[in-house]
Amino acid sequence: MRRTYDRACGSDTAYSVIVVPDDTAGPHEQVRLAPGETLRFGRTPPDGPSGFLTIPHHGVSRRAGEITAAGSHWTLSNLSRTSTYVVENPEGAGEHIKIAPGRIEAPIPFEFSRIVLPAAEDLLSFGIWAPRHDYADEAADEHGGEPTAHAFPLDRTKRYFLVLAALCEARLRGAPHAPLPTVDQVVGRLRPVWPAASRTAVQWNIDYLAVKFRLKQPPESADCGPRLNGKKESLVSLALRFDLVREVELAVLDAGAPAA
Structure with a gap:
């Protein structure tokens, strides 16, 4: 096109x-x-x-x-x-x-x-x-007021949340300075709940999360290589700082949990 x-x-x-x-x-x-x-x-x-x-x-x-x-x-x-x-x-x-x-x-x-x-x-x-989808904290309160919208709206049933959880897992499990997993490691971690996971699909979701979180990246940042590592670090830092992923939510990575 x-x-x-x-x-x-x-x-x-x-x-x-x-x-x-x-x-x-x-x-x-x-x-x-x-x-x-x-x-x-x-x-x-x-x-x-x-x-x-x-x-x-x-x-x-x-x-x-x-x-x-x-x-x-x-x-x-x-x-x-x-x-x-x-x-x-x-x-x-x-x-x-x-x-x-x-x-x-x-x-x-x-x-x-x-x-x-x-x-x-x-x-x-x-x-x-449509990365600006809004998800309210709760339904309107008893006084009929409008619900409060999240600053970083996330649908936890989407695959991008699986990718984000896999990126944050090590640091949420007690290793705050652990190196972030490589894309191939994320693919391996997600295979039990997402059998079709691939390197391309995981990279696509990382790029999408950067758009959704409004991280300002130069156009060439979507290329593979060092810039991708910087993008992952920014995503994880923001997610952990604002509790966008909590340790209890890492259950989505387990094969016995409902697949996102």
């Missing part, structure tokens, strides 16, 4: 949705949208202002659809006259939403999503992250 996009849209502190094209080379190739901003996609970019994800395939409509960011979710408009789009939750065991032709601003609740477009003989896809 090729895109033309105005990078002034969606500052690092205001974005709530990240669009990840299927051939993304790193964070500098992602599109960040702040609440209220829209990214259009299709086969042919329009004349005028940028803000378009180009999908150069003859089976994709010239104006295929629009993605609009909201506070804790996003919406998808299907501008095709004939094709139904599918939005998959990659961690939802087949969970998906169908967006009928002509449907405008359908709300998408998933934290991770994959938009699948039927295109002639092919199925094309690209990813959407």
Whole structure:
């Protein structure tokens, strides 16, 4: 996919949705949208202002659809006259939403999503992250007040929490100065509860946690190598400082515990 996009849209502190094209080379190739901003996609970019994800395939409509960011979710408009789009939750065991032709601003609740477009003989896809999902501490109190939202919202059923727990495990178990595990060691630790764990998947989740925790990283920091170690150290330091992972929660790493 090729895109033309105005990078002034969606500052690092205001974005709530990240669009990840299927051939993304790193964070500098992602599109960040702040609440209220829209990214259009299709086969042919329009004349005028940028803000378009180009999908150069003859089976994709010239104006295929629009993605609009909201506070804790996003919406998808299907501008095709004939094709139904599918939005998959990659961690939802087949969970998906169908967006009928002509449907405008359908709300998408998933934290991770994959938009699948039927295109002639092919199925094309690209990813959407919504890292600003909020999770309240408790339900509204007896006085009817609003619940308090976490500063670092975490869904403990997601695989990224498994990765974070594995990174924090040694220091939580009484070795505060223990070296952090390598990615390969994390993969081995997670195999009992996540049989499909791989080096690529673990690195992907580390990168996603850095986005979710709003750690400011240079674009090239997603590359393998020393910068990844620095990112892990920052993640663990922040997680332990604010009790984002507690020792009791390390039970998710045990084979007998419910898999995240």
